[in-house]
Amino acid sequence: MTNRKSSSKEHAVDAARKRIKSNRLESSNIQDIARSVIAGHREDLAKAITLIESELASDRPLAQRLLSEIKTLTQSSEENKTVRIGITGIPGVGKSTFIERMGIDLINEGHRVAVLAVDPSSRRTRGSILGDKTRMDELAVHRKAFVRPSPASDALGGVARATMEAILLCEAAGFDRIIIETVGVGQSEIAVRDMVDVFILLLIEGAGDDVQGIKRGIVEMADLIIVHKADGKRIDACETTAQSYRNALHLFPTPDGGEVVDVMTASSLENKGHKEVRTKINHIIAVWKSNGWWLTQRTHQRSDRMTSHASELLFLKQLNTPSSAKQWQALKDDVINGTRSAFSAAWDWVHRGEDKND
């Protein structure tokens, strides 16, 4: 019975895939794409992510339909089986190398791993995650992994929105461990913190935050801190750095999840400390699931996301007529020239056409 059921499901997906002929997604094949994504076909997952990354206004209704179709077809319990991990740290700290190691280890433990990037500067660098210096050679070609380069945009808001929806698509496609690499440029860390469960900061050995270009705020956002590249002659220095961070963290308030932030050392080149890191992550998750923080954090993230989507959609809707766009541009010119304050220009634009006697 189950066999017959699953084979008819496979037939349906095969038929759906045959119907998806063009590279471009259309309203008529959205359901087929949704089914194919859920069946785990990576080319269609990639197409779906391209659609949600699109900044074309005409693609937005399609993206919305795809996401809601997928939501209808997947059970909400599936989402609870996934873990979203954010990795941050200054350029060159070894994030990609760390993710490659962790990804392979997670696959060996039976997981399916998707790696996404939040890199608002990717247009300039042409995507650091899959550019010349990719450190994910093994993971990028592994059949149980999906590695997606950064979206080609330099607007963080757009990148962050697309990355969050890409997480949901990867989860629908059966990837249960989602790892997000972020570049250390301030705002992107905050965006990533708001879309993952566990946020990990990688450091290299050395003196305080100033040297590493890391703001105190980033340290405060971390659930786990790892002094990376703890190999060769650096081992002792890494341990010293880890100890000084442990001491400093005593002065920080206990994080919302109630689990004290740990500082560990690891080497991805020598595969040291990784097992301990995975054990620690599993421990954090177990604690949060039992004290309720896991659900609270995800619920907050979902409702915040709705607010930010609504703000963006309302803005785009308002901008959607030629006269409104013209007024926007005129006011913006005033702001750029310094003849009007940004707040008053925004106020006037939002309230334009309203009866002043109201």
Ligand SMILES: Nc1nc2c(ncn2[C@@H]2O[C@H](COP(=O)(O)OP(=O)(O)OP(=O)(O)O)[C@@H](O)[C@H]2O)c(=O)[nH]1
């Ligand atoms: N000794 C040592 N070197 C490492 C380790 N992990 C990474 N590296 C080296 O550090 C350099 C940078 O590694 P990446 O993984 O590209 O660093 P990244 O943080 O992803 O860099 P960006 O994406 O440019 O921000 C490479 O030369 C790696 O070989 C490690 O565990 N030990």
Ligand SMILES: [Mg+2]
């Ligand atoms: Mg990298």
